[in-house]
Amino acid sequence: MKHDFSNVTAGGPLRVGILGGGVAGATVALRLADMGIHSVLIEASNGLVNGPPICHLHAGGNLYRDISDEQCLTLLRQSIASVRAYPHSINRRPTVIATPVSDAGNAEALLPRLAQVAREYQRLVEEDPANRVLGNPEHYYRCYSRAQFEALANRPLPTRAETHDDWMIPLAHHLDPDSLKFPLILVQEYGWSLFRMAATATLALNSSPHCELHFDTRAMELQQTQDGWLVHGRDHQGQARQFRVDFLVNACGFRTGQVDDMAGYRRQRLVEYKAAYLARWHCAEQWPEVIFHGERGTPQGMAQLTPYPNGIFQLHGMTDSITLFKNGLVASCEQSAQPRLPQPYQAQLEQGWQSPDIETRTRQAIAHLARLLPAFGDAEPAGKPLFGAQQIPGTDPRLRAADVSFEGMNYARVEIVKASSALTAADRIVGRLAELGWIEMADLPLSPSLALTQGQHAAEVAQEALRLARERGYPDELALNIG
Known part of the structure; x- marks a missing residue:
């Protein structure tokens, strides 16, 4: 050029x-x-x-069941471009999407969207081979039935995850299939190191x-x-x-x-205050990222487990006591384009978090994951939260x-x-x-x-x-x- x-x-x-x-x-x-x-x-x-905390590419928008397919395709294209712009910032491990039985959603509801995203990824790779940054397009996602998942529980934990099955084995060892709807979906949705x-x-x-x-x-x-x-x-x-x-x-x-x-x-714009938490869980195996779907803002809100080396995990829980905050979503007004967050959140943004708040909300995040992954209840807080405010244009x-x-x-x-x-x-x-x-x-x-x-x-x-x-x-x- x-x-x-x-x-x-x-x-x-x-x-x-x-x-x-x-x-x-x-x-x-x-x-x-x-x-x-x-x-x-x-x-x-x-x-x-x-x-704000960044841990996930959002290629294809698979975390969000309520956004449009067009937004998902846009996020896919943008994510591919971002991997190429920041080539050394990607954590190449998959994401597993799970629907708990406590959730009203259908575990198969994402499949038409995933098929559409996979076709677009294949098209982008054919258009430019340099776009092949999310693994093989033919294996962009894979579904696991209950029988397949239970069979993996009988296999030993791999020392290093190299196949889709390898990444799923730790989940099969730790998750109760009776608590989940099937299929579970593994997606070549990678992490992003802030x-x-x-x-x-x-x-x-x-x-x-x-x-x-x-x-x-x-x-x-x-x-x-x-x-x-x-x-x-x-x-x-x-x-x-x-x-x-x-x-x-x-x-x-x-x-x-x-x-x-x-x-x-x-x-017109919105601003939302959010936080993610750090925990250390003593486990030898390699984990994928795991998304447990749930209704936002309820006690069963989505839970997100993001792995890092040496047993460090970043935790999201879409409840008001964890990642979301009561009155933490605010809008601009006719007098100002800047939404005004409540003073306690503004103080945290300016001055950082105090130790009691860190301990309380991190333990709430651990407990939220332990509802579905009981062994995770042994995890301990591992540092201050990653926090910030996210702007959203419009209403x-x-x-x-x-x-x-x-x-x-x-x-x-x-x-x-x-x-x-x-x-x-x-x-x-x-x-x-x-x-x-x-x-x-x-x-x-x-x-x-x-x-x-x-x-x-x-x-x-x-x-x-x-x-x-x-x-x-x-x-x-x-x-x-x-x-």
Whole structure:
């Protein structure tokens, strides 16, 4: 591909300002830097991709029974692109979807959707072999009947999981088939390491001459000028900073509405406060991720068990006492584009969690999993939660596939719900720059494979991920590869 940015502005090379260095802002900066477009990234914390818990690609949307098939296909395409953009951040282990007998759902209800997703994955691989990042399309998912599941319980635990059956054997040893509806479904739905993603972005952008990183700096005021924006900021020492940019990207996550307010734009959105918990369970076998479906917001809400090395598990429970929070879903209003979370949740976002809250909610998460996996009741809390707030554009809390919207000639707001949508948002911003004549492009669409990340070595990404996990106070295992 050939791109020409030599005549982008009368005042010199194009400067794109990015407010926010989470997965959205970092991915936009990666795409621009990879194309040789200069960006100025302003982040209030001391590092990149330091936001809500991420552990799952969401390829195909198999966790969500109530979203549309089109959203699922969009998530599949976006996930494939994201794996190619962040090649060393994926944990290649499958996900097992189980429907408890206590749930009103039909265990076979997902099968038509999975068949559709598998066909689309096969089509994408045929279109470009580089899209074969979720395993063999012919084996994208597999159903296990009760008889097959019970037969696996008689097989020894493998020392290393290499086949679909190997991944299912630990479940067969520990789960009571009388508590489940069949079939169980194994999907080549992979995990995503938040810390290896952060490491990928950190190493790439630190090495690029096309990205200025300004950490511990917060935008305080926006001033629209004749040819762009003037960002008035303040660093952690209280010093005033000013940044002139031609095009501004609002990638501030759940605080996106604050920037909209500063820019004078109104936007309807929701914000939901969430948390995931860490537990250590002494088991020698390799586990897949396990999703136990359940009705959101009830005591039987969906339970999610995400494995990491050395017996560390990340836990979600879609109840108000675990991952969800009472009054934790809030909406914007006519006076402000920024939804207002209750003060206790805002305090946790600003100051972190206190030990009693960590202990109580982690043990509630362990008990929620132990309803269906009794042996997991022996697990112990293993660190502070991964927590944050998730923005959802519009008014539908079920929306999962969203990316970017635009205002005027030089303002974009990234509004991703799932991390896999970030590259799509970045590419739409590039398309907008081309549409408005800021840049000239010879070829579209852009390849999801970025030169900045393709050239990285897995070992250097892993080393940086370990550094970030320790710096942020989380177990090493969250940075390590599994699968």
